[in-house]
Amino acid sequence: MGKIHEVVKWPEPVLAKVGAPVTVFDAKLKTLVDEMFESMYAAQGIGLAAPQIAISQRLCVIDVSFKKNPDEKIVLINPEIIERKGRQVEEEGCLSLPEIREKVTRAEWVKARAQNVHGEWIEVEGDELLARAIQHEVDHLDGILFIDRLSRLKRDLVMRKMKKMIKNGEW
Numbered sequence: 153m154g155k156i157h158e159v160v161k162w163p164e165p166v167l168a169k170v171g172a173p174v175t176v177f178d179a180k181l182k183t184l185v186d187e188m189f190e191s192m193y194a195a196q197g198i199g200l201a202a203p204q205i206a207i208s209q210r211l212c213v214i215d216v217s218f219k220k221n222p223d224e225k226i227v228l229i230n231p232e233i234i235e236r237k238g239r240q241v242e243e244e245g246c247l248s249l250p251e252i253r254e255k256v257t258r259a260e261w262v263k264a265r266a267q268n269v270h271g272e273w274i275e276v277e278g279d280e281l282l283a284r285a286i287q288h289e290v291d292h293l294d295g296i297l298f299i300d301r302l303s304r305l306k307r308d309l310v311m312r313k314m315k316k317m318i319k320n321g322e323w
């Protein structure tokens with residue numbers, strides 16, 4: 153088993169940075185991807201983006217089946233959402249924002265173009281939870297957290313709650 157990376161939490165500056173494109177597709181990248189899956193499972197998550205382990209690069213991993221179906225393990229390197237359809241409003245969480253859950257509006261279906269670990273371009277499409285996960289993780293690569301998608305009022309309330317938790321040593 154590979155290294156388990158610690159997931160960084162808000163307001164770590166790396167979470168607000170736009171990640172750099174991945175340009176080298178070597179064994180080291182493959183190892184990093186494996187470690188990202190292990191780190192995501194260890195943190196009980198269904199998606200993890202590299203900036204969340206303090207690596208400011210454009211890659212993320214997703215497994216909405218949470219280990220139940222190996223076919224549902226998705227690696228997106230340098231992804232871009234190229235099509236969106238519909239609208240869904242569901243509660244969302246994030247490993248970098250523990251205990252915070254809020255309803256976020258997302259597209260119901262998306263298609264993304266990305267590279268795999270070999271550097272080959274692939275297309276991935278999904279609806280419902282998978283669509284949500286793809287949009288959430290691609291946002292991370294642009295320095296966007298789900299709280300940035302909330303209304304100003306909701307976002308301020310969440311920020312106040314997090315600051316209070318930090319102050320009380322609960323974060």
Ligand code: NI
Pocket residue numbers: 245246247248288292
């Ligand atoms: Ni997240």
